[in-house]
Amino acid sequence: MPVTDAPAKARALYEARRTRVPIAPFTDAEPDLGMADGYAIQQELVPLLLADGDTIVGHKVGLTSKPMQRMIGVDSPDHSPVLGSTVYADGDVIDPSSFIAPKAEAEIVFVMGSRLAGPGVTVTAARQAIAGAVAGFEIVDSRIADWRIKLADTVADLASCGAVVTSSRIVPIEGVDTRLLGMTLTRNGELVDTGAGAAALGDPVAVVGWLANVLGANGVALEPGHIVMTGALHAAVPMKPGDVFRAEFDRLGAVTARVGQLVGAEESA
Amino acid sequence: MNTTELATRLQKAVAERTAIDSLNAEFPDLDLDAGYAVQRVLRDAAGPLVGWKLGVTSRAKQAQVGVSSPVYGFLPGSGALDIGEPLDTSQLIQPRCEPEIVFVLGRDLAGPHVGAADVIAASSGVAVGIEVLDSRYRDYKFTMADVVADNTSAARFVVGAPVPLDGIDLRVVGVVLEHNGEVVATASGAASLGHPAAAVAWMVRRMAADGEGLRAGDVVLSGGLTAAVPVVPGDVVVASIDRIGSLELGCR
Numbered sequence: 001m002p003v004t005d006a007p008a009k010a011r012a013l014y015e016a017r018r019t020r021v022p023i024a025p026f027t028d029a030e031p032d033l034g035m036a037d038g039y040a041i042q043q044e045l046v047p048l049l050l051a052d053g054d055t056i057v058g059h060k061v062g063l064t065s066k067p068m069q070r071m072i073g074v075d076s077p078d079h080s081p082v083l084g085s086t087v088y089a090d091g092d093v094i095d096p097s098s099f100i101a102p103k104a105e106a107e108i109v110f111v112m113g114s115r116l117a118g119p120g121v122t123v124t125a126a127r128q129a130i131a132g133a134v135a136g137f138e139i140v141d142s143r144i145a146d147w148r149i150k151l152a153d154t155v156a157d158l159a160s161c162g163a164v165v166t167s168s169r170i171v172p173i174e175g176v177d178t179r180l181l182g183m184t185l186t187r188n189g190e191l192v193d194t195g196a197g198a199a200a201l202g203d204p205v206a207v208v209g210w211l212a213n214v215l216g217a218n219g220v221a222l223e224p225g226h227i228v229m230t231g232a233l234h235a236a237v238p239m240k241p242g243d244v245f246r247a248e249f250d251r252l253g254a255v256t257a258r259v260g261q262l263v264g265a266e267e268s269a
Numbered sequence: 270m271n272t273t274e275l276a277t278r279l280q281k282a283v284a285e286r287t288a289i290d291s292l293n294a295e296f297p298d299l300d301l302d303a304g305y306a307v308q309r310v311l312r313d314a315a316g317p318l319v320g321w322k323l324g325v326t327s328r329a330k331q332a333q334v335g336v337s338s339p340v341y342g343f344l345p346g347s348g349a350l351d352i353g354e355p356l357d358t359s360q361l362i363q364p365r366c367e368p369e370i371v372f373v374l375g376r377d378l379a380g381p382h383v384g385a386a387d388v389i390a391a392s393s394g395v396a397v398g399i400e401v402l403d404s405r406y407r408d409y410k411f412t413m414a415d416v417v418a419d420n421t422s423a424a425r426f427v428v429g430a431p432v433p434l435d436g437i438d439l440r441v442v443g444v445v446l447e448h449n450g451e452v453v454a455t456a457s458g459a460a461s462l463g464h465p466a467a468a469v470a471w472m473v474r475r476m477a478a479d480g481e482g483l484r485a486g487d488v489v490l491s492g493g494l495t496a497a498v499p500v501v502p503g504d505v506v507v508a509s510i511d512r513i514g515s516l517e518l519g520c521r
Binding site: 233 | 328438440441442443444445451452455456457458459460463494509510511512
């Protein structure tokens with residue numbers, strides 16, 4: 001049975017984004033909702049956001065690690081467009097009141113050099129279409145209360161994408177073993193976690209190939225200049241006002257995400 | 270508590286491939302210093318050494334066992350596997366493998382004020398390593414003093430061909446561990462005490478208190494960079510470190 005009233009569900013997510021008041025998981029009332037239902041809602045939500053003047057600057061791929069897939073109970077990643085209004089530059093102060101329950105994920109971000117359209121995209125074709133890589137954070141956030149998400153809920157909610165932060169130096173990846181590209185994450189100067197590219201689907205370049213093939217089935221292509229967020233290399237870390245996150249990538253350099261203070265909010269510890 | 274008797278119990282556990290219970294549970298006065306004294310008895314009986322190893326170097330592992338500093342042990346030549354040589358699990362109790370960055374010392378290094386930069390300057394190269402741990406304690410249940418007495422669970426190790434450090438930032442260099450063809454963990458060098466050379470420097474400073482130090486040619490396993498993966502016969506473990514190399518270890 002297809003999802004009931006995808007437009008209304010998309011509207012609920014749209015309002016939750018606008019008001020920062022999270023909603024109950026759709027799967028509470030309709031436990032049978034699956035991945036296709038999630039995408040049906042996502043496809044209703046995106047036009048609402050674009051109608052407000054937003055743009056699509058690329059895509060994110062989530063659930064790229066085995067532990068995350070096991071947690072959500074799937075064996076494939078998910079994806080969503082990345083909106084232009086949610087892109088921060090390296091070092092920008094991020095307003096915590098724009099989020100509900102944000103978490104930081106350090107990711108290898110690819111910038112597409114040429115158009116890439118599935119089906120039939122191989123890993124080698126994906127690599128040839130990539131102009132280079134930048135250091136990035138994805139700030140994941142859930143418009144679903146308390147991150148109580150099942151697969152359909154997160155897919156509908158733009159794959160829980162909140163915002164992205166990227167460095168500006170596009171580093172060509174020719175000859176770079178992206179599986180072994182290392183990353184060291186600190187919060188307020190203290191080591192939090194480490195990882196390497198292989199944490200994202202075995203190879204972040206493979207993530208681009210997977211994405212191009214999945215989008216291609218719907219007639220959508222990766223366009224030159226599009227960014228692709230290839231998935232977290234570590235467990236997501238909750239963000240608090242005042243936090244400074246820094247992800248340093250071998251070969252790519254560092255990217256910093258600074259969380260601002262809550263203005264006019266109650267004193268927070 | 271008799272240091273020699275405790276060492277004998279651990280040697281017997283190795284020889285009979287039979288795990289024992291925590292010595293610390295039976296001997297509450299086995300503290301860290303006493304643990305190192307037991308380890309010293311084992312070391313004196315172990316034959317020629319090829320180097321040293323760090324343990325409990327990750328923040329996660331330190332938090333897990335409630336300590337804030339690492340530990341170290343010795344590497345007897347008898348524990349070395351050559352590149353391509355399979356691991357004979359029948360000689361071990363409960364083997365686990367972890368990927369490590371290995372320093373090869375180009376000159377002697379000792380002293381109470383040695384830092385990470387000194388370790389790098391004294392190293393002729395770095396290599397990929399796989400350490401095969403094999404706690405002599407049942408189910409790896411031990412206290413810090415226990416694990417120090419047990420030579421920090423050291424059992425076997427394999428070291429790849431060393432490469433020069435030139436241009437490699439060991440803090441951010443990527444590390445991937447595969448088990449039977451599947452990526453099971455990733456990390457960067459910082460997973461060991463923030464920087465693997467800092468871990469080695471800690472050990473050199475700790476050794477200086479006993480008037481010891483590193484010698485030219487020593488290899489130093491600078492600490493596990495991921496959780497250790499248990500292995501059984503038929504398993505294959507691959508450790509890869511960006512620009513340093515890969516090692517494949519088959520188990521039988």
